[in-house]
Amino acid sequence: MKDVLQPLLMSKTDFDIHYVAKLARLELTEEEEGTFGRQIGKVIDYIEQLQQLDVTNVEPTAHPVPLTNVTRPDEVRKSLTNDEALMNAPAKGNGLFMVPKIVE
Numbered sequence: 001m002k003d004v005l006q007p008l009l010m011s012k013t014d015f016d017i018h019y020v021a022k023l024a025r026l027e028l029t030e031e032e033e034g035t036f037g038r039q040i041g042k043v044i045d046y047i048e049q050l051q052q053l054d055v056t057n058v059e060p061t062a063h064p065v066p067l068t069n070v071t072r073p074d075e076v077r078k079s080l081t082n083d084e085a086l087m088n089a090p091a092k093g094n095g096l097f098m099v100p101k102i103v104e
Contacts, residue, residue: 015040 017037021028028036082095091098 015044 015037017028017033017040021033086092086095086097089097
């Protein structure tokens with residue numbers, strides 16, 4: 001895994017905050033450059049720590065915790081009749097909801 005990520009990651013010394021800001025079309029003040037530079041440096045430090053981990057016996061996963069669907073089972077049940085569905089409709093006709101025509 002480490003060999004796969006290596007070309008994608010850069011070291012803190014290779015990182016250019018001005019270049020990234022230009023790509024993102026951001027105008028940063030000197031204070032923002034310093035703040036973001038320190039923050040990105042911390043992220044790169046953490047990634048370097050993660051690269052030190054031995055993950056040879058760890059199976060790749062899409063999610064760290066198994067997920068299950070929590071929806072109810074799909075069962076046939078009695079539904080509303082047409083009259084029940086239209087009972088509170090402000091306007092109805094021929095067994096359908098009547099709505100204002102909206103065409104521009």
